[in-house]
Amino acid sequence: xxxxxxxxxxxxxxxxxxxxxxxxxxxxxxxxxxxxxxxxxxxxxxxxxxxxxxxxxxxxxxxxxxxxxxxxxxxxxxxxxxxxxxxxxxxxxxxxxxxxxxxxxxxxxxxxxxxxxxxxxxxxxxxxxxxxxxxxxxxxxxxxxxxxxxxxxxxxxxxxxxxxxxxxxxxxxxxxxxxxxxxxxxxxxxxxxxxxxxxxxxxxxxxxxxxxxxxxxxxxxxxxxxxxxxxxxxxxxxxxxxxxxxxxxxxxxxxxxxxxxxxxxxxxxxxxxxxxxxxxxxxxxxxxxxxxxxxxxxxxxxxxxxxxxxxxxxxxxxxxxxxxxxxxxxxxxxxxxxxxxxxxxxxxxxxxxxxxxxxxxxxxxxxxxxxxxxxxxx
Numbered sequence: 001x002x003x004x005x006x007x008x009x010x011x012x013x014x015x016x017x018x019x020x021x022x023x024x025x026x027x028x029x030x031x032x033x034x035x036x037x038x039x040x041x042x043x044x045x046x047x048x049x050x051x052x053x054x055x056x057x058x059x060x061x062x063x064x065x066x067x068x069x070x071x072x073x074x075x076x077x078x079x080x081x082x083x084x085x086x087x088x089x090x091x092x093x094x095x096x097x098x099x100x101x102x103x104x105x106x107x108x109x110x111x112x113x114x115x116x117x118x119x120x121x122x123x124x125x126x127x128x129x130x131x132x133x134x135x136x137x138x139x140x141x142x143x144x145x146x147x148x149x150x151x152x153x154x155x156x157x158x159x160x161x162x163x164x165x166x167x168x169x170x171x172x173x174x175x176x177x178x179x180x181x182x183x184x185x186x187x188x189x190x191x192x193x194x195x196x197x198x199x200x201x202x203x204x205x206x207x208x209x210x211x212x213x214x215x216x217x218x219x220x221x222x223x224x225x226x227x228x229x230x231x232x233x234x235x236x237x238x239x240x241x242x243x244x245x246x247x248x249x250x251x252x253x254x255x256x257x258x259x260x261x262x263x264x265x266x267x268x269x270x271x272x273x274x275x276x277x278x279x280x281x282x283x284x285x286x287x288x289x290x291x292x293x294x295x296x297x298x299x300x301x302x303x304x305x306x307x308x309x310x311x312x313x314x315x316x317x318x319x320x321x322x323x324x325x326x327x328x329x330x331x332x333x334x335x336x337x338x339x340x341x342x343x344x345x346x347x348x349x350x351x352x353x354x355x356x357x358x359x360x361x362x363x364x365x366x367x368x369x370x371x372x373x374x375x376x377x378x
Contacts, residue, residue: 001087003032004035004088004089005018005034005091006036007034007040008036009039015091021089026049033051035076051083073102073106076100077107085114086114090116090117090145097118101116101145113376116147116371118145118147125138125162135162138163139165146371146375148167149171151173153305155304156171173284177356178352181266195228201223203216203233203234207238211278212322214243216231216243217243217246218246219328219331223332231257233256234259235259265290272296273341275291275292275297276327277298277306278299278327280301280303285304285309295346296348297316299316300316300318309351317333
């Protein structure tokens with residue numbers, strides 16, 4: 001198949017998943033065309049089966065906001081015609097599914113049928129989509145898609161609750177490429193991050209308010225009172241500076257390392273003993289899955305789709321949002337006994353293997369084929 005993939009090309013979970021999906025599909029013999037405004041951050045290597053097409057948005061003084069959806073729709077039309085793309089897989093309802101539908105209608109004028117598969121990732125539903133200004137457009141985009149998937153059952157339930165959806169929504173979870181989590185790091189390299197006696201606790205995110213970054217600092221503050229520990233904070237965002245200030249107020253700035261955006265996440269996770277994810281909302285919890293794939297147990301909130309990834313008492317523990325005391329208690333239970341920690345590490349990796357990319361991608365292939373057949377038969 002020739003598959004067009006539309007996504008945000010950033011460090012966010014949807015962009016990462018879309019890129020990894022495209023790369024895996026290319027290995028399975030499909031021709032992949034990424035269509036977005038810049039090359040996706042995880043798209044490190046283009047090959048004969050992987051192509052990138054940049055969407056340029058011309059600057060016009062007439063427009064207060066430049067019309068990205070219009071530029072994207074036009075680019076999709078051109079790419080479908082030029083490369084004879086069989087199916088468009090768009091990640092995010094707004095603006096991508098909306099733009100894809102406009103492209104679909106333009107192509108129909110020329111006798112070309114191309115199905116649209118829309119994947120819902122979370123923010124397009126729970127934040128942007130639920131806003132009154134966009135609700136009608138999101139509903140329209142989902143209902144006009146030829147196939148719709150959601151990354152978790154929780155997100156599917158939210159979508160059906162918030163919108164008047166007529167289309168079937170299939171749950172296809174996010175995934176992990178285990179080949180990228182086979183590390184060759186040595187124990188001596190761990191010494192660059194912490195001493196032998198210190199436990200390494202990690203958090204990775206975009207540091208938005210929804211991630212409850214200050215909860216992470218306060219949980220760690222209580223942990224380090226009981227056991228020697230270091231906290232690794234990976235990412236950038238608006239909550240980073242307030243978190244740094246809180247560390248200074250608590251007198252733990254020497255025990256917390258802020259990495260910013262890092263391309264050595266695999267190394268950091270390899271040496272980590274615990275992952276903290278106390279988010280207020282998570283459609284899936286991809287960061288938790290990446291940690292588990294590295295054999296790192298997770299202490300998280302019981303929000304959104306996290307419970308579909310992090311299994312209570314198996315790969316880690318779940319607490320109510322904001323319940324710092326419970327998170328501290330659970331973290332210390334895992335960290336204080338090395339034999340318990342070792343058991344949770346094994347369990348975390350075992351649970352993560354349910355989301356191996358090789359198990360998930362065939363679901364998408366089947367959805368593409370079904371959408372193509374249905375589109376032709378209409």
